[in-house]
Amino acid sequence: MRVLLSTDDSRGGVEPLAGLAVRLRAAGAEALVCAPTDGEFTGRLAGVDVSFVAVGRERPPVSA
Numbered sequence: 001m002r003v004l005l006s007t008d009d010s011r012g013g014v015e016p017l018a019g020l021a022v023r024l025r026a027a028g029a030e031a032l033v034c035a036p037t038d039g040e041f042t043g044r045l046a047g048v049d050v051s052f053v054a055v056g057r058e059r060p061p062v063s064a
Contacts, residue, residue, distance in 0.1 A: 006034040008056060014041050021050040 003024050007013040014035045021031035030051075035041045037054035045052040 001029040003029050003031045004034065005031060006055070008036060011040065011044075014044065018045055018048055018050055021045075022048050025050070 005017045024031040032051045034053045034055045036056050
């Protein structure tokens with residue numbers, strides 16, 4: 001089974017999809033996550049070996 005998970009959200013939307021993608025892969029599915037072009041998301045998904053496709057324009061960093 002192939003699954004596409006997509007969000008146009010912040011880290012609060014990407015983190016749950018990363019976890020879901022890992023669980024789907026453990027169950028034998030091929031999971032791909034589409035999320036905003038953000039270095040943090042790219043690194044996080046690569047860290048758990050989840051395939052990632054950037055969508056949209058790069059967002060400016062949020063100042064604290």
